[in-house]
Amino acid sequence: MIIKNVTVIDGTGSAPRPGTDVTIADGHFTDLRPTTAPAPGSHADDQVLDGRGGYLVPGLWESHTHLTGHAMAVPETERVAHLRGQLDDYLKAGITSVCDLGGSVAYGRQAREAVRPGTAATLFYAGPCFTGPEGWPLQIHGDRTMALETGSAEDARRTVRELLGQVDFVKCIFDGKDGERLPLAALEVIVAEAHAVGKNVLAHVATGTDVRDAIRAGVDCIEHSFVPQDAADLAEAERIAALMAEAGTLFCPTVVTWEQLGHNGDRAHLDRLVADRVITAEEAAEIAARPAYGKPFPHHPADESRIRFDYAMRALPLFRDAGVKLVAGSDIALTMPTPTSALLRELQLFAQAGLDSSEIIAAATSRAAEKIGKHDTVGTVTVGAVADAVLLDADPLTDIAHLIDPQHHRAVISAGLLAHH
Ligand SMILES: [Zn+2]
Incomplete structure (x- = not known):
């Protein structure tokens, strides 16, 4: 051609x-x-x-979603076809690669194998994510095929060696109080073992402390913007941006996650999405009629999510100015008509935060490939x-x-x- x-x-x-x-x-x-x-x-x-x-x-990337996790809500016999259909929808939206950040290995593999090259988006997957004992997100699904409870460095070494041959990259949930959070020594072992076989490690975080510990442990990308100590003070973001830039850690803030969780049930927010042409008025009505609309989301309270969102939108230019490589990923589509529109909203929010189009294109293409170590071959x-x-x-x-x-x-x-x- x-x-x-x-x-x-x-x-x-x-x-x-x-x-x-x-x-x-x-x-x-x-x-x-x-x-x-x-x-x-x-x-x-x-x-x-x-x-x-x-x-x-380049074809766009959704670099943070949970297709295989959400597919567990679909009857077992229909799951692979359902995943195949979603990868089809992504391709129609110009999204040629999708990264699944936590779910079942078996469905990741079957969904990828169900796609002939060129007919749907390519799926890259983490399989089950590492988490602390009883850690997030076990509270939401309790499914131990999708999360690996890890209480020590020894546990981590045994489990990660089994996992690495089956997945494209590794995802760790590094969130929670001491005793709940994946132990730092376990995260360090996971990073060392993954890097030894050329695979990247992505870390979900909650606080600035999580971010700093994860950067020092050598993870390749921080997933999610963090809960600031003081929402009025951008100095914490500046310090973290400097640390990330120095370590070369990528940053996938998933601002659209916090926007949705922070405004779930807020009709004015749906009106803004309509005005921004992310959704239609009909889609807004459909979203507002969903049973989960406006219901509290586990683990992520709405007011805290709004703080995360507002803070991240103000901090993004600081990360850009510090030389941090930003990556686009959406995570959830709680108040979106489809998963594809969540990614497109993330790109729009990057623009609203003041990033220029060239940076946004890189965030949604080459840097997404870099996040999972594939930038030499795709993106x-x-x-x-x-x-x-x-x-x-x-x-x-x-x-x-x-x-x-x-x-x-x-x-x-x-x-x-x-x-x-
Ligand atoms: Zn996620």
């Missing part, structure tokens, strides 16, 4: 390259060159996509990378809406194949 005369925004933060011909073969980008005569080696029977007036960006429009991309009809650098509104998607390409809308 050749995409002729397109502006390439490669996802790394580099300057856009207008007037480029992009060649794809065997599922990968094989050549990028200025549009001139036919590229050497091109054939008359190559599929040609006219890229004039268009912008080619960019560069020669050699897996050919996952979205062809937009307008410049996403001038308005992020051109990236997140599927109406601006002229084509979605997955593993070098055109996905059909």
Whole structure:
């Protein structure tokens, strides 16, 4: 396939390259060159996509969700088909890769195997997450196929060695008071064992102390913005940003999680989502009619979630200025019509917090791949990378809406194949 005369925004933060011909073969980008005569080696029977007036960006990533966990609510015989359908929906929204941060290994594997390349989003998964004894989220589901209760470094070493051969990366819940939280020594062992076989470790946190301990333990990415000690004081965020930047730790703040948990039941918030064109008025009515709408969420009180949200929105530019690599992920879709709209809202919130479009594109592509250690093979429009991309009809650098509104998607390409809308 050749995409002729397109502006390439490669996802790394580099300057856009207008007037480029992009060649794809065997599922990968094989050549990028200025549009001139036919590229050497091109054939008359190559599929040609006219890229004039268009912008080619890497396929988007949902880098924090729990598809396999939520699928447990579906009858067992329908679970794989349900997951397959969700990966289909992601691809239709331009999201070519999805990271599952805690669920069952078996359903992760079966869902990935149910997808032929190019027909749905690619699933990467953690399998069960590590947590402390009786730790979160066991209180919510009690399912020990999805969480590994770990009370010591010895427990951690035995369990992580069994797990590493079956998963793409490791997820640790590092949240709770002393005695509840995964022991720091266990987290250190998990990081050492995972890094020894080239796999990354992602840590869910609650407080600034959790963040600092997890960074020092060497985790690759911090999941969730933290509960600040003082909501009026950004100095804590500044100190944490400096620590993250120095250690090279990525940061996936999932601001849309805290927005939803903080405003669950608040109709004015749904009106804002409608005004921001994330959902329609009909979808707002459907969400408000759900049985869970407005019900307290376990472990995450609404007022604390609002503090986390407001603080993170003010702090994001500080993290950017400190040189922290921000990553886009949405976690939950509690007050969203679909999981895909939660990610698109996360990108919109990044823009509202003051990040520029180039940073947002990197956060939703190359940095998401980097978070799970895959950035050498996927997540960019560069020669050699897996050919996952979205062809937009307008410049996403001038308005992020051109990236997140599927109406601006002229084509979605997955593993070098055109996905059909
Ligand atoms: Zn999560």
